[in-house]
Amino acid sequence: RMAPSTEFPGNLFYAITFFGLIAFFLYSAGIRYRWFLRGQWVNRFSEPIRRGLGLIPFVLGNTRVARRKYWYSGTLHSLIFWGFVVLQVRTLNFLLNGIHEDASLQSLLGDVYTGFRPVMEVFSLLVIVGTLMAAWQRFFWRPQRMTLNIDGWIILGLIAWLMVTDIFTNSAAIALGHLDNPEFSFVAYGFAELWGGIGFTGQGLELFHVAWWYAHLVDFLVFLVYLPYSKHSHVLTIVPNVFFRSLQPSGVLQPIKDFETAESFGVGKVEQFTWKQMLDSYTCTECGRCTAACPANLTGKALSPKQIIIDIRHLMEEQVPALSPTTHRPEQPTPLIDEVGFDPIWDCVTCGACVEECPVFIEHVPTIMDMRRYLVMEESKMPETAQAVLTQLEQRGHPWRGTQLTRTTWIEEMATDGVEIPMFDGSQEYLFWVGCSGALQERNVKVTKATARLLLEAGVSFGVLGNEEGCSGDPARRLGNEYLYQMQAQGNIDVFKAKGVQKILTMCPHCFNTMEHEYPQLDGRFEVLHHSVFLEQLVAQGKLPRQVGVNGLSEKSVTYH
Ligand code: SF4
Ligand code: SF4
Structure with missing residues (x-):
């Protein structure tokens, strides 16, 4: 006993x-x-x-x-x-x-x-x-x-x-x-x-x-x-x-704190991460589910979200010998960007699949974005393609280089076909936000025109901004240029407020995410609806006919991307 x-x-x-x-x-x-x-x-x-x-x-x-x-x-x-x-x-x-x-x-x-x-x-x-x-x-x-x-x-x-x-x-x-x-x-x-x-x-x-x-x-x-x-x-x-997990949707990026007075932007050293990001690195089980779901990794890119989290833990251990007696210690601490690698930081498309898959709520996207912000805003180091898009955004206000279209081309074309698209003047219920792709990319213009026809057919009270529309700011933000994002987003918010916008319809998932989840960070609070959801509501309300059986359409569940 x-x-x-x-x-x-x-x-x-x-x-x-x-x-x-x-x-x-x-x-x-x-x-x-x-x-x-x-x-x-x-x-x-x-x-x-x-x-x-x-x-x-x-x-x-x-x-x-x-x-x-x-x-x-x-x-x-x-x-x-x-x-x-x-x-x-x-x-x-x-x-x-x-x-x-x-x-x-x-x-x-x-x-x-x-x-x-x-x-x-x-x-x-x-x-x-x-x-x-x-x-x-x-x-x-x-x-x-x-x-x-x-x-x-x-x-x-x-x-x-x-x-x-x-x-x-x-x-x-x-x-x-x-x-x-x-x-x-x-x-x-x-x-x-x-x-x-x-x-x-x-x-x-x-x-x-x-x-x-x-x-x-x-x-x-x-x-x-x-x-x-x-x-x-x-x-x-x-x-x-x-x-201490994030309670926000996984696609949301946080603004840089004290942006006007900050001495540095993004994260270039491991101690510039938050305590939660450090805790993340000690919680990784190395199960690899994040990397198995990562579209960049699946298409052969160097990015492995799991490896990034492990790299951060490794750097912490490198700096404090007691954390891991067996870790090799170089004479000079390894720079964070060297440890993680330039390419992986730029391979990420910020889709958030890794965050969704992670069983222990590790937040890879903000961590990758912090390093990308550092590269762009502190070091001006980015791939040529990213540089080209940012230059295009700064100079022309949209990311589509070489397009022959303007933000009003589709409106003029519809007018030629006898369809008048109303301009938003504050008297309509919805602002139909077309977006850069919806106005400037041929294949997306077809979607824009079809959506506008459906809205007119359903008798929806809406208007568009035409040339007063700018980029939502999403590409600049995801490319790490927070300064440009804030300028573009703030410009849109000012226009919305001046025109009395309360409800926004958007076709672009990026614009939707940014306006719905990120504009409130800049005090831009609007009711944002994605057109797929809105059209479904119109069908349910009987304002649009069900098209099942017409032109070979059948009732199916689809994933919208
Ligand atoms: S957010 Fe980036 S790292 Fe995560 S799954 Fe998507 S591409 Fe991969
Ligand atoms: S899914 Fe989460 S726990 Fe698993 S390897 Fe990735 S970061 Fe680590």
Whole structure:
């Protein structure tokens, strides 16, 4: 019944190893925490109830990990994770029992704890199944997206060993008659029966118990100490990372703080990232789901969002030796842009697929954009194509080089066909925002004309701005030129306010995202509707006829892109 650590010299060993390794764990966690304090401030404390409630599905429920597409990884992770949560009770009982039997949960809770023991037995088995599934994945399947290094094997080994040592310790305790209601720990009980069956008793069994007991203790403490130095540090950071997640749509970029007075723009050094971006890098599990979903990576570009997050962590470790004793340290710190690479920063199309896929809410897009802003606004370094677009935006107010069209060509062409497009004068309900593509690209002009005809047919009260329309600012912002974006966006907002615009219809998804989600950052608050949504409403209201069966059209679900 008594743990071997309750008598000398076991108690001395227990005290030294337990408190020594716990102190080391706190030290390891502390140096990381100090790094986060060096990061820039960002407020992620708003809406604490919503943030807290999110922990239930996203951490406890494992919903972002166990997606259908990744059912195998999701299943094994759920088995290990839920097992770990449940078995914390047994670990606590073990540690308290190591101090004194009367302090254990078994003593304090009595039948309640006994009744919970079969549940913990089941989860012990499930954790073992989960680790075997993970081992199979790493050894035979070897998905390309995952980082398959020794680190994963060490953690898997420590977890499996934790279960084995736990079961064997209990089996010996049962065989020695140390445990009441032994059948409640049915797995250990089975082994205890086996020891009895082969005549394993007496001093040998006592030693057997002591050996497994210490093996379990040491494994637990080694696991705890190793965690912060491994990619499995997400076990420690997942809760804060999910709690402090962005509550905004993933396509939204944040403005540069104190833009007028800022001494530098973007991020060119790792310490210019926010504490949340640093926390992100310590939460990455290296599962590779972000890179597997990245369209740039899938088309053979150098960009890997996973690698960018790993690179940032690597640079943090390079600068603080205690973070990772094994990391190679060059004489001069590696510049951030060199570590991440120029091309990956420019390969990103800011689609946000990586953010959507990431099971632990890492925000790659703002991180990449911060480095791009630095390159554009501090270093004037960008690919020729990006330079050409920015020059075009500055000089002509739109990104389409070589177009023969003007913003009013389509209006004039429709007038020639006898269709008058009203100009917005404040008396109409909707501003029909055409956008650069809708006015200046031949194939998009067809969509613009068709949309205008539908709006007229449905009797919608709308008007357009014609030559008063400018670029929404989205291309400049996504290319890292925040200054140009703010000029263009502010110009549009001023026009909208002067003309009394309240509702905006737009065909362009980029304009939609910018006006709906980013103009409010510049105090431009309007009701923005995408034309696909608006047209659907018109059909539902009977203002436009359903076209099913006409010209071969059938009722289908489609993804609009
Ligand atoms: S936002 Fe950039 S990094 Fe993320 S998936 Fe899209 S292209 Fe890749
Ligand atoms: S950033 Fe997220 S999705 Fe990408 S490897 Fe890390 S944990 Fe996985």
